[in-house]
Amino acid sequence: MIANFVTSTRIALLVPLFFFVQAEPSGSWAALAVFLLAGLTDVIDGRLARTLNQVSRFGAMLDLLADRLLTFTVLVGLISGGALKGGFLVAALILLARDLIVASFGESVPNLGFKVSNTEKVKITFQFLGIGLLISPRFFEIYGEDQHSIGRYAISISAALTCVTLITYSRRTLAALEEMRRP
Incomplete structure (x- = not known):
């Protein structure tokens, strides 16, 4: 399945991405290019799966x-x-703990299926904006702050929004667990 191959490519890109981020903690064009390519595969794989009717549980x-x-x-x-x-x-x-927590919610309540809220979309936007600004080399400054500083603040905003979404997810999970316990 072509869509799964594209997704697997994203996973394969993680090794060079980590290397580039490690080699240049102050940012590099190579890290940014690989990160953007990985992000592009995320867009492409879903569209391919739907267009080619290759949507599967494994692919998801x-x-x-x-x-x-x-x-x-x-x-x-x-x-x-x-x-x-x-x-x-x-x-x-x-942000790292969030992924583990949400995965745990999904394991504890099968078919819970968190719908992506507007808050979650804003959180994701700030997260990827922050990461992009942090891994790229310095190329601009606004009011005395370079883009790495702005990237750190974007990561912080994303983390704050993560806490908000985790409260919502926790409530949904607890309600679903309570529903499962009822005879």
Whole structure:
């Protein structure tokens, strides 16, 4: 299936992406290019699956895994490269923990199916904007802040929104678990 091949390509891109983020913790065009290519595969695989009628549970699971691994790879690379420290490190850890928590919710309540809310979409936008700004080389400055600083703030906003969405997900999961316990 072509869509699954495209998704697998995203996973294969994680090794060079991690290398580039590690080699240049202050940012590199190579890291940004690989990150954007990985993001492009995320758009393409879903469209291909729907267009070619190749939508499958395996493909959906592989896509979700690739998305989580992309976030994990970049954030761990930025943390270990020293680009995220202090409160910004905490923000990155919240984003990493979110994926584990949401995956745990999904395992505890089969077919829970979290619908992506508008808050989640804004959170994702800030997360990928922040990552993109952090992994690229310095190329602009606004009011004395370079794009790496702006990227750190975007990651922090994403982490704050993550906390909001986790409350919603927790409530839905608890309600579903309560429903499952009823005879």
